[in-house]
Amino acid sequence: MDEYDFLGDVAVAGSVDSFDRAITPFLSQAFHAKSLLAIHFHRTRLPKVLFRWIPDKTLRQLFDKRYEKLGFMVDPFFHRAFLVQDWEACLLRDIAPDRFESSEYFTNYFGDTNMVDELGFVARIDNDTAVHLSMGRNQGQRRFRTNDVVRFGQFAKILAPKLRQILINQPADDVVEAQPLDRRFHAMAQARHTNISIREAEVAALIVQGHSSRAIGLKLGISGLTVKVHRRTLYKKLSISSQNELFGLLVNYVGADA
Amino acid sequence: MDEYDFLGDVAVAGSVDSFDRAITPFLSQAFHAKSLLAIHFHRTRLPKVLFRWIPDKTLRQLFDKRYEKLGFMVDPFFHRAFLVQDWEACLLRDIAPDRFESSEYFTNYFGDTNMVDELGFVARIDNDTAVHLSMGRNQGQRRFRTNDVVRFGQFAKILAPKLRQILINQPADDVVEAQPLDRRFHAMAQARHTNISIREAEVAALIVQGHSSRAIGLKLGISGLTVKVHRRTLYKKLSISSQNELFGLLVNYVGADA
DNA sequence: CGACCAATACCACCAGAGTGGTATTTTGAG
DNA sequence: CTCAAAATACCACTCTGGTGGTATTGGTCG
DSSP states (O other): OHHHHHHHHHHHOOOOHHHHHHHHHHHHHHHTTTTEEEEEEESBBBBBBEEEOOOHHHHHHHHHHHHTTTTGGHHHHOOOOOOOOSEEEEEEESSSOTTTTTTHHHHHHOOOOTTEEEEEEEEEOOOSSSEEEEEEEEEOOOOOHHHHHHHHHHHHHHHHHHHHHHHHSSSOOOOBBBBOHHHHHHHHHHHHTTTHHHHHHHHHHHTTTTHHHHHHHHTTTEEEEEEHHHHHHHHHHHOOOOOOHHHHHIIITTTTTT | OHHHHHHHHHHHSSSSSHHHHHHHHHHHHHHTTSSEEEEEEESSSSEEEEEEEOOOOHOOOOOHHTTTTGGGGGGGHHHTTOSSSSSSEEEEHHHSSSSTTTTTTHHHTTOOTEEEEHHHEEEOOOSSSEEEEEEEEETTTOOHHHHHHHHHOOOOOHHHHHHHHHHHHHHHHHOOBBOOOHHHHHHHHHTTTTTOOHHHHHHHHHHTTTHHHHHHHHTTSSSSHHHHHHHHHHHHTTTTTTHHHHHHIIIIIIOOOO
């Protein structure tokens, strides 16, 4: 299939469905991807997976089960989507928090384990919504190269506006509010008969997203050393003693409701 | 209910079922436990959960789903069971590998997240089988105290031989062979078109069980520094770069089959 | 008002993971 | 037998998390 045939199909696509059919076979082949997914983000609501192509059954199940409820909250693309104004194509590793890879706990948990690399774009639709499309490569495969990124960036010039156009007229059918992570941590703590401060909840949320103490400090405009203090008191209140345990609480409790 | 009533019921119990009914209500109350379980271990086969009382629904489901297939392989009680000759009552934290708690990834994954403490016994039945009973306390609760341990140890003098007696005449109905962890890692690596050495597979298995490099060295009779080398080459071959990613591979791939 | 707590900041120390080396011995396949 | 790979050992370094302190400020509640 020719590149211009592909772009022609994209141009005439009038629905998410036809868009999916136009791009999935072509992109997955052109970039040797082992997964491809498109997600409609909302700043304060649960996201909607527009379509996903994940041949590996186990991974697909994990993704379906966990991403829409909780996983998206630790997806760097989700946060990135509301930071860019127009649209942006990028590699996951370029926008991920500094400790994202070593705290693989999460990506593992949501079925991305073997995605050694992810290349995609985010595009803002309006103040509260955005759309995201990405392709993943599995372990055993090479990471995306510079020319992959460049080439994808060029496609994104067409794909991003087109997908936005399709979605802009489409009313959201799911309007389930999603509590932000810090709120969820706060609620979880109270369910455990302890009370964490607002700051501590914020820190907890950023930790599980993969930020180091230092990075959290920069983000909150406080010292990384202060973050360590919050960390300590947080752990003490939740009677845990490590980051992994915090992940565990999130997965088993914070994710349980909402 | 009186302690001697309890012991009387235990004494006359003639089946796993009646044993369960005799002990679960009493022990869970007497020790303020939030979970109680009994497992029949086999050195080379999948274990059989004799009974389990886990009121929390989420935890129960996680446990049911993952423990019997894979989780038991990283359960310190499982390994302990085949090290003691007769029987032994102990705290989980006393027999757990040194990095077991901080690499909570696993306990989280198998539904033990909130078990801040676990008290139980293991009793050998014959060369290849053993039985294990334990109670867990959740987060938010105190850990078991010395007098809890002492008291439980006294009960175990009756419970362990009794449970062994019940099981000794009971033929195993499940005879599903379970590949040891190192073998599974080896197979997983080959499925990924790479070949890890025997030593590397051993190291991988010990890592996910929660041992530090130093502890692995002591266990294998080699230097902890050598273990670090194995670790490095292992990570390189699997194209990962951290322990958490190794956990992820185990959970999503090594556990998939077998 | 005083007691208390949250939030801030900073210091020092340790353990462990991860990474970059070098070098020797053992072992197994060709 | 030879050569390459595996296994062993050791060194040095950085980064981070986790833990133990101290101290100041500002707000809240009894």
